[in-house]
Structure formats: C-alpha cells, structure tokens
Amino acid sequence: MKTAVKKRMHxxxxxxVRTTPKPxxxxxxxxxxxxxxxxxARYWNAGDLNRVVAAYAEDAVYLPPHHPAxxxxxxxREYLQTPLSHGVSELAFDVTYIKQHAAVAWDxxxxxxSVRQSDGTTKEDHGKYLTVWRRVGANxxxxxxxxxxxxxxxxxxxxxxxxx
Numbered sequence: 001m002k003t004a005v006k007k008r009m010h011x012x013x014x015x016x017v018r019t020t021p022k023p024x025x026x027x028x029x030x031x032x033x034x035x036x037x038x039x040x041a042r043y044w045n046a047g048d049l050n051r052v053v054a055a056y057a058e059d060a061v062y063l064p065p066h067h068p069a070x071x072x073x074x075x076x077r078e079y080l081q082t083p084l085s086h087g088v089s090e091l092a093f094d095v096t097y098i099k100q101h102a103a104v105a106w107d108x109x110x111x112x113x114s115v116r117q118s119d120g121t122t123k124e125d126h127g128k129y130l131t132v133w134r135r136v137g138a139n140x141x142x143x144x145x146x147x148x149x150x151x152x153x154x155x156x157x158x159x160x161x162x163x164x
Contacts, residue, residue, distance in 0.1 A: 029105035030098040032140050033133055037107070041091045049084055053077040056142045057134060063146035087116030093129070103135035111147060125149050 036055055043051040053073055056062075062070040062079060070079045095109040112126040129147035133140045 027135065029100045029133060029135070029140055033098050033105060033107050033131075034095060036140060037093050037095065037109075037131075041093055044084065044091045045089055047084060049077060049080060052080065056145070057136065060142055061144050063144070065148045087122075088113055089116075089122075090114040105133040105135075105140065107131050107133070125151050127151070 040052055040055055043049075053076060056073045056076055058073050059071075060073055060076060062076045064070070064079070067079075070076050091111065091113040093109055093111050095107055097109075098105060098107040100106075108128070108130050110126065110128050112124060114122040115125050116122050127147060127149040129145070131142055131146075132144040134143045135141075
C-alpha cells in the first residue's frame, strides 16, 4: 500500500502545475476590420443602410464634422439617412493602419466620396477618419467613428463662422 501511495504522489508531483492562467488568445483584428470597412462602403454605395448600421455597437458614438455627436445605433441610423438620401455616393476607404490591444482596435485612414450638389452636379470630398472597434463575441463592432474633410470650407462659410 505504501508503494502505491508513493507512486501516485510521485506522478502528481512530477506533473507540471500551471500557477498563472493561460493567456487568452488574441484574435487579430486587422483582416476582419479591413473586410468590414470594405463592406461598409459597398453597403453605403448600394443604399443598404440597415447593413451599414449593423457594424455599430448599440452604444456607439458617431462624430461627423460640423454636427453634434450622435449616440447609439438607432440615432446613427437616423442621422445617416439624410446624407444617404441626398446622394452621397462612390464612397471608398483607404486604411493607413490598424492597431489593436486585446479586444479593442482602432483604424486610421482616408476616404473619398462624391457629394451631389443642389445644381445636380457632384463634387468630390476627401478626408481622414478614425474608427474605434470593440470585439463582442466573435464580431468586431464600431464603438466610435469620427471623420473630417480635407476640402476647405467655402469662403462664405468661413465668414459666417468668423474664420475668414
């Protein structure tokens, strides 16, 4: 009996005992975020607002230029209806970089799009964006989305706000 107990104790003692938890596997966000961004632009250009808005977390914030922050997925949907219905089209993104820390990632890049003017012509707009993502289950969702144009405001607009 003593021999059997000693053998069992020796087996237990010789097994490697992990004292620190195994680190959680970090899922690389870059490929998923790149694809979601491409899909976002494709859905926008197709006029599919529901699929565009599906990329946002319920508690997301959208930070468009010259407008107060828009909080929440449904408010973002409501806000985006206006530019979509006014003919903002040919949207494309060019990712500069995507960084990640655990379940949070951010991507920085540029955009270009066509904006229909009141006279029926279109004008190109281009600028930069910053999007913050959070991993929720198996999905990456947008939690903060900000962009601004590199196209200068018209002189009249600058005068109206005291910048000229």
